[in-house]
Amino acid sequence: MTTREFTADNLRRILLEGAGADEGVDLDGDILDVRFEALGYESLALLETGSRIEREYGITLDEDALAVANTPRALIATVNSQLRMATA
């Protein structure tokens, strides 16, 4: 069984579907290391995003891990590590 990969494009789509995008923020730009707060996503938006990722990928994201993942790059890494564990 191949492990699914959670990509930056997947995250962009889920952010848009679950929480929209702030005016003046270009999600297609170089956002991987920008903190979610600076992108306009507060804790509730991240809760919604996490919940959508869990549903779509059939994984469970630890609340503490989510709290630490405060940039897109960190969240993508967290999700991919969960995906690998789920298929290991």
Next chain:
Amino acid sequence: MTASVVVTGLGVAAPNGLGTEDFWAATLTGKNGIGRITRFDPSSYPAKLAGEVPGFVAEDLLPSRLLPQTDRMTRIALVATDWALADAGVNPEELAEFDMGVVTASSSGGFEFGQGELEKLWSRGGQYVSAYQSFAWFYAVNSGQISIRNGMKGPSGVVVSDQAGGLDAVAQARRQIRKGTDLIVSGSIDASICPWGWVAQLASDRLSTSEEPSSAFLPFDADASGHVPGEGGAILILESGDSARARGARVYGEVSGYGATFDPGPGSGREPGLRKAVELALADANVEPGDVDAVFADAAAIPELDRVEAEAITAVFGPHGVPVTAPKTMTGRLYSGAGPLDLAAALLSIKDGRIPPTVNVELAAGYPLDLVGPRPRSAAVRTALVLARGHGGFNSAVVVRAAG
């Protein structure tokens, strides 16, 4: 000397007009905004008519960030607030955030959003419920979202008391201004025309089951048989007279009196509370009944409630003593949005010298009211009284006066 509180901006979303100008033009021509429900299929429900706000496209008016977290009523309230602030010439970014507050009313909260999330909970499971359900349905959500969007951190809140709540919110806003806040966004937008909201409204047993828009909502008519619900309302910018003057603002009028009462319990034999609410509001405004140029009626269209209202108005003003109108015959009853919309209409009456019409109604024998007919009436309006009653015995009355 108590500080005067004035209205400097209006934002209107009504079933017969979106935006203040559209609404007022439609109202003066007697345009009826009541029709068969389009937001869901009403064929299996006993009541099938509503006043729906036409042409509101949230995607064109609000940032995408707000759409997943807002009910229709909140989206309309945010846009109506934008319009009201622009109308008042206020840019919130230029004012101190603690000098501005938000007090709105709500009778049902965001029912449609809540219905969607309950459907997900029931059919797919708890993990499908939006995190935003935590606040998107909530009574206070319009106040909260308006506050966040405009950076308003002064005294804020929500009043929940059905139809009367829209006037109670304006009264609460007036109190906060008198206590020292310069500007309060007030009024109310209510909207719950969705299946869940509809059954909740049906439970009142007060809805008209007529399917003919021109004869479904007939307050003070011998054929009165319940009301048609509507959505929308108005957002008002309230300011202290001093700060409005200091910035040279255009003033629609002063919120000069308020009275609220609660009806005695059923079977007590005591008089209903509406007359007392009117008297309290007039006394608070320091005006005599003879000073009042127009009364905007609550207009329940339930024969017993119409009788109580006609008696209260007659007791205070005498038979045929004051022009009485019910422009809500063109919108349906907007619950907490109704009072603020009537306040907007009253202020526009003062500005234009025209009292808006009451459409479709043939005044029943036995109501000695000077009911404004299907055409607007030209009259110098300096003082107007707006009435609203809520289900369960709430009565509120507000007096607005021409400025200066």
